[in-house]
Amino acid sequence: MLTVATGNKAVASAVKQACPSVVAAYPITPQTEIVEQIAEYVTSGELKSQYIAVESEHSAMAACIGASVTGVRTFTATSSHGLHYMHEMVNWAAGARLPIVMANVNRALGPGWNIWAEHTDAFQERDTGWLQVYVASVQEAYDATLMAFRIAEHESVLLPVMVNMDGFLLSHSMQPLQNVDIGDFIPPIHLPHAIDTSHPAGYGTLTGPEDYFRLRWDMERSMRDSVAVIRETQEDFAKRFGRKYDFVEEYRCDDADVVVIAMGTLGKEAEVAVDLLRKEGLKAGSMRIRWFRPFPHLDLSGRDVVVIDRDYSFGFGGVIARSLAATERVTPFSVIAGLGGQEVTYDDIAGFVRDRRPGEELWFGVNGNV
Amino acid sequence: MTEIPKDEYIFKCTSACAGCSDSLALRYVLKAAGPETVLVIPACCTSVIQGAYPNTAMNVPVYNVAFAAAAACASGMSAAFRAAGKKTHVIVYAGDGGTVDIGIQALSGAFERGTDFLYICYDNEAYGNTGMQRSGATPAGAKTTTTPAGKEENKKDLDAIVAAHNPPYMATACAAYPKDLFSKVQKALSLRGPKFIHVLAPCPPGWRYSSEMSVEMGKLAVRSGMWILYEREFGKVTISGPSKAAMIKPVPLEEYLAPQGRFKGISKEAIAQLKSQAERNAGRLKKEADGIC
């Protein structure tokens, strides 16, 4: 049924559909509404899960790990400082090949205290072995959460998946939400290495370099194999429920001379900027990167590229701009914008594109507006 | 007295040090728990003792997890087993560093939430796996690699902290008294909720005594009153047999300290500090056992 929901409620609603056996979570702004809603579902009996109200995010992920290794479906949600407090266990979950699904509501890191949207929190987890998807609407938050379970639990993936959405801009934005009856879209979980007392085994024991290396390669192989699984899952989702998703959402790119690239809600706002620029006669297009790990291939040849990073890697640059410079051999105009929830409008984005200076980096609102 | 089963869950090929009471205690823990058990082990000596991938010296599943995470991991595992209708025992087997220091938040959280599991802290009174640095469980006067002149502070009163969570069952034990340990593990596992056993685990390389003396060191700890064996069932304290005897006629503390290199050259003040802490513990437990508190 079509209703109105916040991004947080949409995620909780998808989790209810996926019905994890164990949810372990700790509150943090702006994610709290997810865990509150799940706790309510569990209390009312709408969701038959064990809800563990842990005392920290480190313990939230540790509890998910302990539950997941028994072979059951698990979920948690966090944000920003919470994500970083659990960082050690975020690595552990991926290395242990546990298909945990986590919603991360992107928020800036302190100090100073800032509760608004930024992608640096999750980008700093990029090398942990988690798959990461970034959404740009409440509906997409719901859809991506459902797909996350199927992708994570697929036998050729068995890696955890992080669903990211912009703090407040999505987590607290009320938008139309079409709930679906998922039927058998997510098959029952089968973890081949689940703990079995009739076949005792050691998990995560001391491992020498040769075996360790092989296990790391195995993670990367699964990360690469996940591409086909993501594609197949998104196609099946479109077939069943009518909503199409890709690794990158392209908008008016076919004949574009200049492409603006962004993630999350800025990727949607960029579409409006593209319409504006097209009216002015500039052949602009936009690409919204949805899957950040595995990192996608973008067709940028022969085009001017403007990248908006709502993140920063100090001493290096905007993470997406620098990544694309390396993977696609382009020389983007790198715009750092939206940090700590900075307001960025479609007019601003159109301005970035009009006044693009390939190879340069602009800190929006700091070293000169364009 | 229940017969201790002949079944073994630790194979003879562990990589433990000679005279290791951690593995001695674990042997009896697992005999009491039986095969329907999963061990959760944070970074500690047991991480190494169980052997290296792809082998294991354990005949029950062992889940190794990060240092601070054992009790939380066990929370998730216990919830998952309950969700699946399984009665599998979830036992954390953690060292003192992973319990009284880095793991205490997760421990406190799991006990407060009423997690159905057994947490066993085997206490060799220092970070053994990294070569004997001081922990919160190191007693006053003991030399470690980070307290070369002997630790100034008292051993952290872990049991009082756990007791403050009002678990249905908690006990102390010692590897030198395997039957006592065995029956305490059995009793703990017969109850629902969070259970706790604190096992003193004398450590030959860490305490610097010769490796054939581990059992004797454990007995001296109990007989001198430095380690008191007791149970606390739903708040009711019962002093265990060996400690009852020790309370009537203790051996001098010096007999316990003398064989240990870590106490070599210990000052009179530090000995007095140890004695006063031991007496305070004994006095408090006796009062509780007698119902005066």
Place this chain on the structure above:
Amino acid sequence: MAMFEVRIHSRGGQGGVTAARLLALAAIRDGKYAVAFPFYGAERRGAPVVSYVRIDDHPIRVYSQIRNPDLILVLDPSVMDVVDVLQGMKPEGRVLLNGSEPRDMKGFPTLAVDLTGIALREQLVVAGNPILNTPVLGALAKMGIITLDSAKAAIREMFSDERNITAAETAYKELTV
């Protein structure tokens, strides 16, 4: 219809966020696209707050705050002492005030309806605060922004107490457009 943008001024705890949500839901029940989003600062109960609603015939891709509203809705006129509620108003913009009399809002067409009075008469009071966000839907329906049927449907989806419907109907009747 071009995108219609509403900015709601209230104080923390007065239900401005819920009003935005109800309006968006009613617009969706009218078959339109709508989003509602509060501006979250570090405000606590009683501080002036704003919420936004966008309504359109097409999917909405704009996430930035509303700078040039078509309609300003003031649930608590006392915020006008500290906030310039008319900031960025479109030339053809309108104002709806909670109050018994319209006031001069720099010449912008301004309507007023006593939502507080309606709430008190219906005894719609929670924790000492009169509920303004359900009667206001009736006023917005009268202004033609949503239909009265959808206003009622939205209220019923979020609240079971039928006095909310009565209050909305009363506001619909009392507002002169």
